[in-house]
Amino acid sequence: MNDASTILEINNLKTYFYTDKGVVPAVDDISIKVKKGQIIGIVGESGCGKSMTSLSIMQLIAPPGKIAGGEILFQNKNLVGISKAEMRSLRGNELSMIFQEPMTSLNPVYPVGKQVAETLLLHNKHMKKAEAKQKVIEMFKMVGIPEPEERYRVFPHQLSGGLRQRVMIAMALICRSKLLIADEPTTALDVTIEAQILKLMKNLQEEIDTSIIMITHNLGIVAEMCDYVYVMYAGKIMEQADVYELFDHPKHPYTEGLLKSIPRSNVQQNKEKGLYSIKGMVPNMLNLPKGCRFHPRCIYAEDACREVEPDLVDVGEGHLVRCIKYKN
Amino acid sequence: MNIAKNMLFKKEIIEPSDELVKETFWQDVFKSLRKDRMAMAGGTIIALFILVAIFAPYLAPYNPYEVSLDLQFQKPSMEYWLGTDMFGRDVLSRIIYGSRISLLIGIVPSLITMLIGIIFGIIAGYFGRKTDFIIMTVSDMVLSFPSLLLAMVVMYTLGASLLNIFIALSIVGWAGTARVVRAQTLSLKNKEFVESARAIGVKPSIIMIRHILPNCIPQLLVLFTLEIPGSILSEASLSFLGVGAQPPASSWGLMVSNGKEFLFNAPWVAISPGIAILVIVLAFNFLGDGLRDALDPYLKQ
Numbered sequence: 032m033n034d035a036s037t038i039l040e041i042n043n044l045k046t047y048f049y050t051d052k053g054v055v056p057a058v059d060d061i062s063i064k065v066k067k068g069q070i071i072g073i074v075g076e077s078g079c080g081k082s083m084t085s086l087s088i089m090q091l092i093a094p095p096g097k098i099a100g101g102e103i104l105f106q107n108k109n110l111v112g113i114s115k116a117e118m119r120s121l122r123g124n125e126l127s128m129i130f131q132e133p134m135t136s137l138n139p140v141y142p143v144g145k146q147v148a149e150t151l152l153l154h155n156k157h158m159k160k161a162e163a164k165q166k167v168i169e170m171f172k173m174v175g176i177p178e179p180e181e182r183y184r185v186f187p188h189q190l191s192g193g194l195r196q197r198v199m200i201a202m203a204l205i206c207r208s209k210l211l212i213a214d215e216p217t218t219a220l221d222v223t224i225e226a227q228i229l230k231l232m233k234n235l236q237e238e239i240d241t242s243i244i245m246i247t248h249n250l251g252i253v254a255e256m257c258d259y260v261y262v263m264y265a266g267k268i269m270e271q272a273d274v275y276e277l278f279d280h281p282k283h284p285y286t287e288g289l290l291k292s293i294p295r296s297n298v299q300q301n302k303e304k305g306l307y308s309i310k311g312m313v314p315n316m317l318n319l320p321k322g323c324r325f326h327p328r329c330i331y332a333e334d335a336c337r338e339v340e341p342d343l344v345d346v347g348e349g350h351l352v353r354c355i356k357y358k359n
Numbered sequence: 360m361n362i363a364k365n366m367l368f369k370k371e372i373i374e375p376s377d378e379l380v381k382e383t384f385w386q387d388v389f390k391s392l393r394k395d396r397m398a399m400a401g402g403t404i405i406a407l408f409i410l411v412a413i414f415a416p417y418l419a420p421y422n423p424y425e426v427s428l429d430l431q432f433q434k435p436s437m438e439y440w441l442g443t444d445m446f447g448r449d450v451l452s453r454i455i456y457g458s459r460i461s462l463l464i465g466i467v468p469s470l471i472t473m474l475i476g477i478i479f480g481i482i483a484g485y486f487g488r489k490t491d492f493i494i495m496t497v498s499d500m501v502l503s504f505p506s507l508l509l510a511m512v513v514m515y516t517l518g519a520s521l522l523n524i525f526i527a528l529s530i531v532g533w534a535g536t537a538r539v540v541r542a543q544t545l546s547l548k549n550k551e552f553v554e555s556a557r558a559i560g561v562k563p564s565i566i567m568i569r570h571i572l573p574n575c576i577p578q579l580l581v582l583f584t585l586e587i588p589g590s591i592l593s594e595a596s597l598s599f600l601g602v603g604a605q606p607p608a609s610s611w612g613l614m615v616s617n618g619k620e621f622l623f624n625a626p627w628v629a630i631s632p633g634i635a636i637l638v639i640v641l642a643f644n645f646l647g648d649g650l651r652d653a654l655d656p657y658l659k660q
Contacts (some may be wrong), residue, residue, distance in 0.1 A: 094488070123559025130558075136551040140573040150559045202559065217604055 038210055038242050039065040039088070044085045044101035046080075055316045057083040057096065059266035063244075065210065070236060070243045072257035072274070074250060074289070078313050081246045085212045088244075089128055090118045092118040106209065124154040127203040131215040133195035137187035142170070143195075144183030147202045154206050170201045173238075175231060193224035197231070204235055211236075212244045216253070229256060250293055254278060259349075262286050265314055268343065272350040282352040284329045285309070317326040323355065331356070391653040398649020404642035414456040419452035423609055435627055442627040444618065450628060451459050453609040454635050460521070460610040461639065463576055464594040465587040472590075475517035475529060476536025477575075481567050483537065484544025495541070498534035506531040507596055514602040524603060528590050539582055543575045577654040584647035588640035595636050 046058035058080045065071050073081050086092050088103055090110055103110040105126060108117065122128075130136045138146060139202055147170065148163040155163075161281045164183065171179035174197045187195060196216060213232065217225040233256060236243055245256055253260055253274065260277050260283065270283040281287045288309040311328035314320055320327050326336040333355070341355045386425025392398055411418060420440075427447040437440040441450040483494040501509070514526035547553060548571065556570050595605035595612030599619075604610035611632040 091554065091557060119560040119562065121560070122557070128555070128558045130551050130555055132551050136555045138552040138556070138574070140568050140576075141569075149561070153560055200554070201556075 036067045038067050040104040043101050045099040046083050047099040048096045050095055053317045056266050061268050065242050068240050068242055070245055070257045071254040072245045072260040073263055074253055075263035076313050079263045081263055082214055087213050123150045124206045125209045127208040128212040129199050131214045131218050132193050133199055136199055139187055142184045143187055143198045147205055150202055151205055167327055170205050176203045192220050196228055207239050208241055210242050214246045267313050270352045276350050283354050284331050285325050374591050386646055388653045392649055395649040397645045401642040401645030408639055411455055412462050415455050419455045421449035421452045423452040425458045441631045444628045450631055453497055454632055457609040457611045460604055461591050467592040468525050468590045469586040471529040472532035473536055477534035477540050480537035480540025481544050484541040485548055485567050489509055498537050501534040511602055519602055524594055540575055543578055544571055547571050547574050550602055581647055581651045584643055588643040591640055
């Protein structure tokens with residue numbers, strides 16, 4: 032059922048948070064498939080469950096959160112319920128992650144090179160320190176850190192945000208991971224650095240042949256980087272499609288709204304109409320609206336939307352959408 | 360021309376960060392500490408006391424244990440700078456020898472206290488939940504007891520000796536350190552670098568030792584320098600109450616205790632060791648405060 036080119040397959044994953052006020056379905060029954068060498072995008076507003084999906088894959092969900100159901104097949108091995116030691120041997124080795132904040136993702140008391148070497152030494156018990164250092168310096172060169180030998184012994188606060196994110200990328204890819212999860216890797220960086228980092232990630236992806244899950248709220252990044260896109264809203268996937276298909280023929284009103292609210296460079300039009308925005312707020316996850324989760328904000332909402340929750344419907348060519356307008 | 364200009368510009372950007380490399384964390388801290396006069400005075404006094412303690416046999420003018428009843432209660436004079444006590448022993452010599460015990464008692468229990476406190480604090484903070492609850496309940500129990508009373512109970516049960524003073528002060532003192540370390544761990548464990556350490560597959564024990572503990576060091580250093588005068592005072596109180604150092608050993612607290620009976624006839628017997636306690640405690644407090652100020656930018660991070 033699982034062809035060799037699929038590296039990660041998430042089926043019906045549910046990650047719930049059991050808080051005092053009730054159960055929060057941060058990730059509610061989502062299925063995602065990542066093929067070898069593919070770049071997958073997960074987009075959505077803040078608080079829609081994007082990061083929780085990535086932390087679930089890494090098995091880094093902390094209590095009161097828990098994976099309540101579903102399976103995460105990484106290279107045909109289910110990560111849900113795997114032993115802690117086994118998971119640790121995968122993390123950083125075959126499965127790695129880049130975080131949003133390069134400013135705080137590095138330990139301030141150690142030189143950056145040493146921290147990258149730590150990953151190597153952790154997963155290669157017999158590697159000598161000198162050899163690890165050599166490899167780190169090579170990796171630093173690869174991710175475009177100038178004067179890699181000098182930078183090896185520099186502390187994180189002595190590097191700029193862009194360089195720190197390059198260090199993080201070096202750390203994530205030094206073991207040549209099969210899958211890289213990038214959780215808003217460029218949100219904290221300014222636009223020129225953002226472009227550089229994205230370009231670097233794309234180059235490395237081709238060179239090392241890893242797959243990437245790109246988590247972002249920036250549709251520009253998705254268009255630039257990804258092959259296939261999932262649009263998440265309030266813990267559920269609303270629409271999923273090939274990147275061209277999604278941008279050319281958005282089917283879900285939410286996706287449509289997201290695409291419309293991208294600022295255009297047409298000044299005249301902006302002045303006349305102002306920037307489009309989706310009205311309302313992400314719903315309270317403790318008290319989700321009945322029926323379709325998006326209906327309170329949807330401009331096409333009908334009575335039926337308030338009653339039944341629509342299913343994810345295949346509208347052809349790998350394009351799936353969760354909206355009442357579309358039926359099998 | 361343009362390229363050369365760009366190169367120049369680049370060089371300028373890189374240089375400041377290269378200069379930063381030369382100044383390490385400790386150099387930076389020491390630099391701002393040196394500007395703090397009170398801290399430097401405290402440090403100098405502590406250094407002097409340590410030298411005095413080490414070279415006590417060479418510095419003391421008389422044998423501190425030599426009893427001569429015909430020299431009882433000599434007033435401070437050129438011969439006996441700080442006078443003599445009820446057994447005719449030279450007070451200055453006894454203070455000089457007493458510095459050994461006082462400094463030892465300042466430093467050793469503080470070290471033990473720190474060690475126990477760090478272990479329990481970091482475990483409680485990192486694992487949270489039940490572990491945290493148990494450790495913190497025990498530490499609350501220790502803290503809710505009057506510490507001097509608790510130390511006295513321990514001393515009475517174990518008997519008076521130097522080792523038992525260490526034990527008593529450690530039992531009383533670890534809880535405070537554990538609280539500080541726990542609080543620090545709680546804030547550090549949610550930092551992204553700890554999460555990213557977990558994301559590369561680092562074990563919890565290694566995360567605690569290599570990623571959390573080193574980031575607590577500024578706080579621990581301040582705590583340590585402020586713990587020492589506390590220990591010295593506790594020992595003085597215990598000795599004053601008769602359960603600390605035992606005669607004929609000379610501890611400052613014991614000297615004050617012995618001298619209190621003659622406070623009106625021969626005030627120098629009690630006052631000079633009292634001043635010694637005051638000076639050393641103040642010195643440590645000044646140094647601790649200075650360290651805290653010097654480390655402040657790092658504490659705030």
